[in-house]
Amino acid sequence: MTHDPRSPLDAAALRAALPRWRRVLAVESTGSTNADVTRMAAEGAPDRIAVVASEQTAGRGRLSRSWTAPAGASLAVSALFRPEGVPAEDLGLLSLVAGLAVVDMVRDATGVLDDDAVARPEVGLKWPNDVLLGGRKLCGILVEAASIAPPALVVGIGVNVDLREDELPVPHATSLALAGASNLDRTKLAAALLDALDRRERQWRFDREAMMADYRATCLTLGTRVRVELPGGGELAGEAVDILDDGELVVRDDAGENRAVTAGDVRHLRAVDGGYAGEAAK
Numbered sequence: 001m002t003h004d005p006r007s008p009l010d011a012a013a014l015r016a017a018l019p020r021w022r023r024v025l026a027v028e029s030t031g032s033t034n035a036d037v038t039r040m041a042a043e044g045a046p047d048r049i050a051v052v053a054s055e056q057t058a059g060r061g062r063l064s065r066s067w068t069a070p071a072g073a074s075l076a077v078s079a080l081f082r083p084e085g086v087p088a089e090d091l092g093l094l095s096l097v098a099g100l101a102v103v104d105m106v107r108d109a110t111g112v113l114d115d116d117a118v119a120r121p122e123v124g125l126k127w128p129n130d131v132l133l134g135g136r137k138l139c140g141i142l143v144e145a146a147s148i149a150p151p152a153l154v155v156g157i158g159v160n161v162d163l164r165e166d167e168l169p170v171p172h173a174t175s176l177a178l179a180g181a182s183n184l185d186r187t188k189l190a191a192a193l194l195d196a197l198d199r200r201e202r203q204w205r206f207d208r209e210a211m212m213a214d215y216r217a218t219c220l221t222l223g224t225r226v227r228v229e230l231p232g233g234g235e236l237a238g239e240a241v242d243i244l245d246d247g248e249l250v251v252r253d254d255a256g257e258n259r260a261v262t263a264g265d266v267r268h269l270r271a272v273d274g275g276y277a278g279e280a281a282k
């Protein structure tokens, strides 16, 4: 019998697949898994607990934007980390770590990149952590701090699994189904994602150099022409030439000057007829 991608999550199978996680709750619907885990953190929940949902009614994006997906067609995952001994200035890197974990999941558990896949779209990260599949947004990540000292960080990940073209909330989005994935079982995908997140979080704490090397190799922004909308207003255009060890993006502007960017919305610009035309992917 074929698996119905929109069938409920199997909470018992999910827990059984994740021995490194102290507690994994699977719910069909909630407001926001990030809000749930933030509340649990305030109540004293330990490192490595997670909430997985099939639907969010008040999913949050960055900067008060919203994250939306039809019921049963996506995964919303939030995880709590209490990374002891990591200095406050390094905590921002956890959002890059989460992006790497999603790319691991796409590569290892979805079949979209298998040799016999119908089309093998490119997968990678748009700085800092949007996961692009075939140039479109598959996943969004929102890391929020429940506490800075001691650190308690909520990593929220939304992955479009089974959305059809007419269900996409924005035209530059995509889903695993649209990219031809052979595995759309959200229980298995959530298990693969949390397993990858556990491994990448430890790589971040114990082998930062390897983590950053993997990030640079996975980041599609490097080497492309970009336009960055800066948080305080204003824009920066140029070529993305490097990512520093603290996660900052270095953009060589049109005057040839290197400028480091800590945060901002990046657009990848595509070469057209020798010039560059805007390509929206927020």
Ligand code: BT5
Residues within 6 Å of the ligand: 031, 032, 033, 034, 035, 056, 058, 059, 060, 061, 062, 063, 065, 066, 067, 068, 069, 075, 076, 077, 078, 137, 138, 139, 140, 141, 142, 155, 156, 157, 158, 159, 160, 169, 170, 172, 173, 174, 282
């Ligand atoms: C993000 O924000 O991309 C972070 C999204 C994080 C969602 C997860 S789900 C689990 C956890 N619980 C939560 O409440 N949130 C987290 P940002 O870069 O600001 O992008 C938001 C923009 O993406 C929106 O303004 C839309 O343009 C677009 N968008 C909304 N829903 C989308 C979807 N399903 N797929 C692709 N793009 C989407």
